[in-house]
Amino acid sequence: MRIGELAARAGTTTRTLRYYESRGLLPARRSGNGYRAYDEEDLQLLRQIRTLQDFGFGLEETRPFVECLRAGHPAGDSCPASLEVYRSKLAELDACLAQLQSVRDQVAAQLARAELERAELARAADRPGGPEPSCELSTGRGRWTS
Amino acid sequence: MRIGELAARAGTTTRTLRYYESRGLLPARRSGNGYRAYDEEDLQLLRQIRTLQDFGFGLEETRPFVECLRAGHPAGDSCPASLEVYRSKLAELDACLAQLQSVRDQVAAQLARAELERAELARAADRPGGPEPSCELSTGRGRWTS
DNA sequence: GCTGGCCTTGACGCCGGGGGCAAGGTCTAC
DNA sequence: GTAGACCTTGCCCCCGGCGTCAAGGCCAGC
Numbered sequence: 001m002r003i004g005e006l007a008a009r010a011g012t013t014t015r016t017l018r019y020y021e022s023r024g025l026l027p028a029r030r031s032g033n034g035y036r037a038y039d040e041e042d043l044q045l046l047r048q049i050r051t052l053q054d055f056g057f058g059l060e061e062t063r064p065f066v067e068c069l070r071a072g073h074p075a076g077d078s079c080p081a082s083l084e085v086y087r088s089k090l091a092e093l094d095a096c097l098a099q100l101q102s103v104r105d106q107v108a109a110q111l112a113r114a115e116l117e118r119a120e121l122a123r124a125a126d127r128p129g130g131p132e133p134s135c136e137l138s139t140g141r142g143r144w145t146s
Numbered sequence: 147m148r149i150g151e152l153a154a155r156a157g158t159t160t161r162t163l164r165y166y167e168s169r170g171l172l173p174a175r176r177s178g179n180g181y182r183a184y185d186e187e188d189l190q191l192l193r194q195i196r197t198l199q200d201f202g203f204g205l206e207e208t209r210p211f212v213e214c215l216r217a218g219h220p221a222g223d224s225c226p227a228s229l230e231v232y233r234s235k236l237a238e239l240d241a242c243l244a245q246l247q248s249v250r251d252q253v254a255a256q257l258a259r260a261e262l263e264r265a266e267l268a269r270a271a272d273r274p275g276g277p278e279p280s281c282e283l284s285t286g287r288g289r290w291t292s
Numbered sequence: 293g294c295t296g297g298c299c300t301t302g303a304c305g306c307c308g309g310g311g312g313c314a315a316g317g318t319c320t321a322c
Numbered sequence: 323g324t325a326g327a328c329c330t331t332g333c334c335c336c337c338g339g340c341g342t343c344a345a346g347g348c349c350a351g352c
Contacts, residue, residue: 002298002299003298003299004297004298004299013340013341014299015339015340015341015342016339016340018300018301018340019339019340033299033300033347033348033349034299034300034347034348035298035299035300035348036299036300053339055249055252055253056249058338058339059338059339075260075263077256077257077260078260078263078264078267082260083257083260083261083264086253086256086257086260087257089253090250090253090254090257093246093249093250093253094250096246097243097246097247097250100239100242100243100246101243103201103202103239104236104239104240104243106201107201107232107235107236107239108236110223110232111223111229111232111233111236114221114223114224114228114229114232115229117221117224118224118229121224148328148329149328149329150327150328150329159310159311160329161309161310161311161312162309162310162311164310164330164331165309165310169309179317179318179319179329179330180317180318180329180330181318181328181329181330182329182330199309204308204309205308205309
């Protein structure tokens with residue numbers, strides 16, 4: 001199988017495969033004319049890489065899985081090194097989730113506060129008595145830039 | 147105030163300030179010798195930018211807030227454009243959170259499954275009767291690369 | 293033999309948010 | 323007058339994961 005076919009069967013591009021090879025992740029044999037030659041096992045390895053990439057794993061993080069498969073294990077995650085990548089990824093995801101959640105909540109709070117202030121401003125402007133609470137509002141600045 | 151002092155007071159670098167200026171986000175007046183000259187309002191603007199950056203906003207997303215402040219509003223988020231950025235950021239964060247959570251769960255499931263299989267493999271190896279369920283295990287490959 | 297489709301290597305581009313360095317100008321203190 | 327602390331512009335570098343040429347080789351079918 002040549003590079004174009006492998007790329008098509010894995011749903012990726014030839015450029016990507018050459019890139020993987022340049023990173024030493026998916027080396028290819030060569031046929032007589034210098035073309036890269038792949039077999040079904042390479043397709044398995046490539047699918048393993050792609051699956052992990054889709055999960056957000058970096059290329060280097062897929063390496064243990066690929067080497068595990070290449071060592072003859074039934075699955076890419078049959079080896080301790082792969083499990084270790086799972087665990088560190090899980091920790092990384094949890095940390096990322098916690099931080100994103102925190103940011104989300106803070107942004108939501110800012111949005112709610114800003115909308116409220118706009119509503120109060122509009123109500124004050126509608127009121128013929130004049131904008132009394134504008135004092136509070138202008139000091140509200142400190143809260144945001146604290 | 148010159149660039150070094152502003153950078154120090156905002157806890158950032160002169161390089162960053164020059165970058166912001168190159169992006170048209172924080173233009174500076176010039177004093178006679180060609181040095182950039184900033185005032186207290188610039189510090190406010192800069193703090194607004196930095197706060198949003200810390201929340202993960204891109205530079206372009208901070209622009210409405212800066213322009214809002216520069217227009218004389220009490221807070222950077224007093225303007226509709228800023229609120230719109232809040233809302234789209236919130237939606238983006240929610241989408242990101244959902245996807246990350248999904249990935250997290252899938253990775254956790256893969257880890258649990260892989261650890262279980264390793265445990266079964268170890269138990270089978272310990273058993274003197276020979277590895278009977280190895281059939282199941284080798285076909286387990288398809289589950290992962292499906 | 294010629295067109296078209298595949299393949300090869302090499303090199304540059306991109307995205308964001310700056311880092312780092314060079315070569316030179318400017319001001320201050322001694 | 324000179325050290326050194328600041329400032330200026332400009333340019334290349336970084337990260338990852340490729341996309342996108344460019345110039346040329348190989349092979350099949352007509």
